[in-house]
Amino acid sequence: MSVTTKNEVLLQADKLTRRFGGLVANQDISVTLERQMIHVLLGPNGAGKSTCINMLSGDLPPSEGRIHYLGRDITALTAAQRSQVGIGRSYQRTNIFPQFTVLENVRLAAQSRRQQPWRLFSKAMEQKWALEKARACIEEAGLGKRVDWVSGVLSHGEQRQLEIAMVLATDAQVLLLDEPLAGMGSEESASMVEVLKRLRQTRGILLVEHDMDAVFAVADMITVMVNGQLLECGPPAQIKASVAVQQAYLGTEDSFHV
Amino acid sequence: MNANASLIPKLVALAIVACVPLSGESFYIEMVGKVLVMAIFAMSLDLLVGFTGLVSFGHAAYFGIAAYAVAILSPEYEAASLWYVLPASVGLSALAAFVIGLFVLRTKGIYFIMVTLAFAQMAYFIFHDTPLGGGSDGKYLNNKPSASIFGWEPFDLTNEVHMFYFVLAVLVLVYLFLARVLQSPFGRVLVGIKSNEHRMQSLGYYTFRYKLGAFTLAGALGGLAGFLYAVLSGFVTPELLSWHESGNVLLMVILGGMGNLAGAIAGAFAFEAMREIFADITKYWQLLMGGVIVAVVLFLPGGLAGVPGRIKRALQGGDAK
Numbered sequence: 001m002s003v004t005t006k007n008e009v010l011l012q013a014d015k016l017t018r019r020f021g022g023l024v025a026n027q028d029i030s031v032t033l034e035r036q037m038i039h040v041l042l043g044p045n046g047a048g049k050s051t052c053i054n055m056l057s058g059d060l061p062p063s064e065g066r067i068h069y070l071g072r073d074i075t076a077l078t079a080a081q082r083s084q085v086g087i088g089r090s091y092q093r094t095n096i097f098p099q100f101t102v103l104e105n106v107r108l109a110a111q112s113r114r115q116q117p118w119r120l121f122s123k124a125m126e127q128k129w130a131l132e133k134a135r136a137c138i139e140e141a142g143l144g145k146r147v148d149w150v151s152g153v154l155s156h157g158e159q160r161q162l163e164i165a166m167v168l169a170t171d172a173q174v175l176l177l178d179e180p181l182a183g184m185g186s187e188e189s190a191s192m193v194e195v196l197k198r199l200r201q202t203r204g205i206l207l208v209e210h211d212m213d214a215v216f217a218v219a220d221m222i223t224v225m226v227n228g229q230l231l232e233c234g235p236p237a238q239i240k241a242s243v244a245v246q247q248a249y250l251g252t253e254d255s256f257h258v
Numbered sequence: 259m260n261a262n263a264s265l266i267p268k269l270v271a272l273a274i275v276a277c278v279p280l281s282g283e284s285f286y287i288e289m290v291g292k293v294l295v296m297a298i299f300a301m302s303l304d305l306l307v308g309f310t311g312l313v314s315f316g317h318a319a320y321f322g323i324a325a326y327a328v329a330i331l332s333p334e335y336e337a338a339s340l341w342y343v344l345p346a347s348v349g350l351s352a353l354a355a356f357v358i359g360l361f362v363l364r365t366k367g368i369y370f371i372m373v374t375l376a377f378a379q380m381a382y383f384i385f386h387d388t389p390l391g392g393g394s395d396g397k398y399l400n401n402k403p404s405a406s407i408f409g410w411e412p413f414d415l416t417n418e419v420h421m422f423y424f425v426l427a428v429l430v431l432v433y434l435f436l437a438r439v440l441q442s443p444f445g446r447v448l449v450g451i452k453s454n455e456h457r458m459q460s461l462g463y464y465t466f467r468y469k470l471g472a473f474t475l476a477g478a479l480g481g482l483a484g485f486l487y488a489v490l491s492g493f494v495t496p497e498l499l500s501w502h503e504s505g506n507v508l509l510m511v512i513l514g515g516m517g518n519l520a521g522a523i524a525g526a527f528a529f530e531a532m533r534e535i536f537a538d539i540t541k542y543w544q545l546l547m548g549g550v551i552v553a554v555v556l557f558l559p560g561g562l563a564g565v566p567g568r569i570k571r572a573l574q575g576g577d578a579k
Binding site: 059078079095096100109117119121123 | 438439441442443444445446447450453454456457459460461462463464465467468471
C-alpha cells in the first residue's frame with residue numbers, strides 16, 4: 001500500500017488533444033490532480049468534459065498529449081490496465097449490473113484485484129476477502145442498508161452510490177466521477193456531497209458536475225472548459241471572480257448562480 | 259440461483275430417462291441417446307450464448323471436429339482405446355476453438371456471428387473436400403473405442419445399453435461441471451461480461467482472456483458431444499459441421515431458455531421431439547417447427563426454462579413481476 005501523503009500529485013495530464021475527424025473536442029487540456037483534493041471539471045454542455053474524462057480513464061485514446069499517474073506514463077494503457085494501476089471511474093449514465101444484488105456488484109468489482117480465472121471449482125461466494133471488502137466499500141459509499149437488494153430496483157441516487165462503492169472496491173486512488181449528482185434530489189445530493197468529502201480524505205477525485213451549489217461546496221480546484229478549450233483553472237474563489245468565466249457562461253443555458 | 263428448490267423435478271426427469279433402456283427397444287435407446295448427446299451440445303453452446311453473451315453461429319465445427327477425430331484416429335481393424343481417443347478428440351476441438359477464438363473474439367455483435375459461421379464453413383469444407391474426411395459420404399467408425407484398462411473392461415461401448423448409460427453419465431457430469439464453473443469467480447465474470455463488457459473492462463478485467471477461456475471450454479464440451487455422437491452412430495458426415503447443425507443447436511438453446519443449463523437440456527428434447535412428431539405429420543415439418551420457434555420467442559421469452567415460474571405465479575395469482 002502506498003503511503004498517503006498530502007499534495008502528492010496522483011494524476012497529471014499534459015496538453016491532451018482529441019480530434020474526431022475535423023472536430024477538435026479537446027485542445028491542449030492540462031489537468032493536475034493531487035491526493036486529498038477534489039478537482040472539478042466545469043463547463044457548458046458540449047465543452048468536452050466527458051471527452052476529457054474518457055481520455056483519463058482510457059476509454060478514448062488521446063490524439064496528442066501525455067498522461068502520468070504517480071510519475072509513470074500511462075498514456076498507452078487500456079481502461080482495464082488503468083483500473084489495475086489505481087484509476088477508477090463512474091459513468092454519466094448509471095452503469096451497474098442491474099440483475100445482481102448490491103453485494104454482488106461490489107464483490108465482482110473487488111474480485112478484479114485478484115483474478116484467478118483458472119480456479120474453476122472454487123465458489124465465488126466463498127471468497128471471504130472479496131465479500132468483506134465489498135461490504136466495507138458499500139458501507140463507505142453510504143449504502144449499508146441496501147446490501148442484499150437487487151440493484152436494478154434501487155433509486156437513482158442509490159445506484160450512483162453503488163457505482164462509487166464499485167470503484168472503491170477496486171482500490172482506486174484516483175476517482176474519475178462523471179456527473180455523480182445528475183438527476184438527484186436535493187436530499188440525495190447532499191448525502192452524496194458528504195460521501196465525496198469523506199472519500200477525499202485518502203484519495204484524489206476528479207469530478208464532472210453541473211450542480212453549481214454542489215461544485216462550490218466540495219471543490220478544491222476548478223477547471224473551466226468551453227468549446228474544448230481550457231478557459232481557466234484555479235481555486236473556487238478565483239473562478240467565482242473570473243470575468244472570463246462569467247462571460248463564457250452568459251448567453252448559455254447553464255446560467256451561473258453564485 | 260435457486261438450485262435446491264428445483265432439484266426434485268430434475269431428479270425425476272433423470273430417473274425417467276434412465277428407465278429408457280428397460281424398454282429393450284433398440285430404436286428408442288439409440289434415439290434418446292442421440293437426444294442426450296444433443297443436450298450436452300446445447301449446454302456447451304449455452305455457456306457462450308446464455309452466460310457470456312457470445313452468439314456463436316459456428317458451434318457445429320467443434321462437434322464435427324471431435325466426431326471426425328474419433329473416426330480418423332480409430333484403426334480400421336481393431337478398437338482404439340477410449341482413454342486415448344476421447345481426450346485426443348476433445349483436445350483437438352478445444353485447440354481449434356482456442357485458435358479460432360483468438361481471431362473471432364476480436365469482433366462483436368453481428369460480426370462475431372458471421373465470423374464464427376465463416377470459420378465453421380472452413381472446417382466443413384476441410385472435411386467435405388479434402389482426402390482427410392472421405393468426401394460428402396463421410397467416414398465409418400469401424401470399431402467403437404474400447405474402455406479396457408490393462409485388460410479390465412469396466413463397460414462395453416458396443417453394448418447399446420452400456421453406451422446409453424455412458425452418454426447419460428457424461429451429461430450429468432457436464433451439467434454438474436458447468437453449474438459449478440458458473441458459481442466460480444470465472445463464471446461470475448462471464449455473466450458480468452454478458453451484462454456489460456465495457457463496465458467489466460473499466461473495473462480492471464481483461465475480458466478477452468475470459469471470453470477466450472469460455473470459447474475454448476465450450477468448444478471442448480461441444481467436442482465431447484461430437485465424440486459421443488460418432489461413437490453412438492458409428493459414422494460421421496460433413497453435415498455434422500454444417501451451418502444447419504449450428505442453427506439447430508442455437509434453436510435448442512433459445513427454445514429451452516438462454517442462460518439455463520436445465521433449459522438447454524429441455525430445449526434439446528423439445529426440438530428433437532417436435533422434429534419426430536412433425537415429420538410424422540407432414541413432409542413440410544420445418545414449416546411447423548418454424549412456427550413453434552416464432553411462438554416461443556414471442557410468447558415465452560424465457561423459453562421452456564421459464565415455464566415452471568410462470569405456472570407458479572399463475573397459481574399464486576400473484577401480481578409479482
